[in-house]
Amino acid sequence: MGRLRRSRTHRAQRDVHRASRTRARTKDLDQIQLIDLDPKNRAKLEAQELDYEKPGLAQHYCVECAKYYETDSALQSHWKSKVHKRRCKALKEPAYTIEESELAAGLGRDDRRAVATTPDTAMSQ
Template sequence: MGRVRRSRTHHAQRDVHRAARTRARTRDIDQIQLIDLDPKVRAALEAQPIDHEKPGLGQHYCVECAKYFETDAALRSHWRSKVHKRRCKALKEPAYTIEESERAAGLGREGKRTSTTTAPALLPVQEDVHS
């Protein structure tokens, strides 16, 4: 099985190519937390007008996953799936802020001294005087 077996392997190129594709990319978690989970925006997303360009005419939309589905049955089965439940669990955690990301990269203010801070002054030593 020398030559035939070697020609069938992908050498991990297939998975790298699939991961780099942006065709099936959905919205990021922080975008959903900041925009879509707002009650007014959520109500507008769940009651969209009919759009012939979207799957299922735009009537079956999962707000948490930012996906359209063809039928109501497909949407209901999606709600019971592990993918949806993982996404909902991830949305419960607070979104990272810019300050948190800078601190994680070592650019925060916690470890740095400011220019107004000086070295602590030494306290005078009190002598023990026996009278």
């Protein structure tokens, strides 16, 4: 008896990274902080018109997570979940701005930094 032969067909491995790149993305935290959490925009998002293309006809929307839910009970249970509470906690922190990234790279000037005392002013005190 000989050994067992493998199948002759080549099975391609799943591209896990491609799946994460092509998945539908939600809004980033800075987009939600700057646009959606504004009281005027928040009221518009919470009271949307009927949209047959969106889940739950766009009537059950979580502004902090930027997600639509099928039913009101699903939205209520989402508000109690760890995922929603984590997202709300992350939204309380200030958004990371371009100016901060330039300062971290050493390209900008920090105006908030305390003015260093020169030797002349230190002796006069």
